[in-house]
Amino acid sequence: MKHVFIIGSKGIPAKYGGFETFVEYLTKMKVSANISYHVSCMTEDNKEFYHNGVRCFNIKVPVIGSAKAILYDILSIKECIRYIKEKGIQNAIVYVLACRIGPFFSIYKNQLKELGAHILVNPDGHEWKRSKWNYFIRKYWRTSERLMVKHADLLVCDSKGIEAYIQEDYAIYNPKTTFIAYGATVKESELLESSSTELLDWYEKYGVKYNEYYLIVGRFVPENNYELMIKEFMLSNSKKDLVIISNVEHNSFYKELLSSTNFNNDPRIKFVGTVYDQEMLKKIREQAYGYIHGHEVGGTNPSLLEALASTNLNLLLEVVFNKEVGSDGAVYFNKDKGNLANLINEVDFYENEKIKKLSTKAKQRIINKYSWEKVVNDYETLFLNLNKEREK
Incomplete structure (x- = not known):
């Protein structure tokens, strides 16, 4: 039996973002009977429970501001070490999602090494570049990433662009990397009809019409280029709306965006908050x-x-990250003034056949390269063959 400990997500059942959704699918779609998962969960107690047939262990973390996630990972890895020792588990795998604990990593890596465990890291993606962090936090993230790359047995990258970055920027450590994508599902919503009262009420509330809107979904942060997209849409001649689904709060970024774009003067721009119902x-x-x-x-x-x-x-x-995923199933814009506006003016008049071809290519790419079935199979193959790879 291969015991795999996953830490770094907030846990399952998934209620949050990408890592949580990944762990949800990895566990609920498990195929191999030779893998036993142990999932760390951030909660208010230290109980154990089972979800998707796998062991979940809660980690209670005090509220200490932005350092809470760091402490959570440290407490999680310490609990993994305790459990591996107590149960006498051989050749365990500890998979750490994100690079938050670099300055402390070598301590726990050495303890796990003494227990014969392998330690894998998903480096996520350039957290130190995010504009929401101040200079000192960015410095910590960059240092933490470097130290985790240095000490990991294997780095599992969900982007070939990130894998290339790790290999190039940290070549001094000769990092061992592999690529396994994130997943998605190509399947129309079956639980919600197009004529459902819930959907029609949502359309009516925001003055939105079927097939008459462009959509943006993402975290409300500057590096997602909201200012660029809003300004360019306002420059376009489109008669359609721009619907923005995001965790918008009237914070400083919102005020700066309003000041720099005056989007409130364009009735096509519609911030509609978040939509938590996935269907x-x-x-x-x-x-x-x-x-x-x-x-x-x-x-x-x-x-x-x-x-x-x-x-x-x-x-x-x-x-590079977007072209890697979208390939020829999408159209592309750059940051030059007028580039996106002109593209919107152009695609507004695409013939249905052209849109259908792009849609087919995009969905086929997801099925071939990014299906959850493929992702789960790739991970199970990795976990079950890790000893052989290490010996090589």
Whole structure:
């Protein structure tokens, strides 16, 4: 039996973002009877429970501000070490999601090494570049990433762009890497009809019409290029709306965005808050005329995969991570003034056949390269063959 301990996500059942969704699918779609998962969960107690047939162990973490996630990972890895010792587990795998505990990593790596365990790390994607962090936090993230790359037995990258970055920027450590994608599902929403009262009420509330809106879904942070997309849409001649689904709060970024764009003077720009119902969100994606994706930091973005799997027409910022995923199933824009506006004016008049071809290519790409079935199979193959790879 191969025991795999997963730490770094907030846990399952998934209620949050990408890592949580990944762990949810990895465990609920488990195929091999020779793998036993142990999942760390951030909660208010230290109990154990089972979900998707796998052992979940709670980690109670005091509220200490932005350092809470770091402490959570440290407490989680310490609990893994305790459990491995207590149960006498041989050749365990500890898979750490994100690079938060670099300065402390070598201590626990050595303890796990003494127990014969392998330690894998998912480096996520350029967390130190995110504008929400101040200089000192960015410095910590960069240092933490470097130290985790240095000490990991294997780095599992969900983007080939991130894998290339790790190999190039940390060549001094000769890092061992592998690529396993994030996943998505190409399947129309079956739980929510197009004529459902819930969906129609949502359309009416925000003055949105079927197939008459472009959609943006993502975290409300500057590096996702909201200012660029809003300004360019305002420059366009489109008669459609721009619907923005995000965790918008009237914070400093919102005020700066309002000041720099005056989007409140354009009735096409519609901030609609968040949509937590996943079936509802899927239906909103499916019925959009197009999706606009401005993310430029990080690796494979879950919201992009979901858009390619659901929305017929996708307009992506031309950076390596997005082109890697979208390939020829999307159209691309850059940051030059007028570039996205002109693209919107152009795609507004695409013939249905052209949109259908792009949609087919996008969905086929998800099925071939990014299906959860493939992701789960790739991970199980990795976990079950890790000893052989190590010996090589």
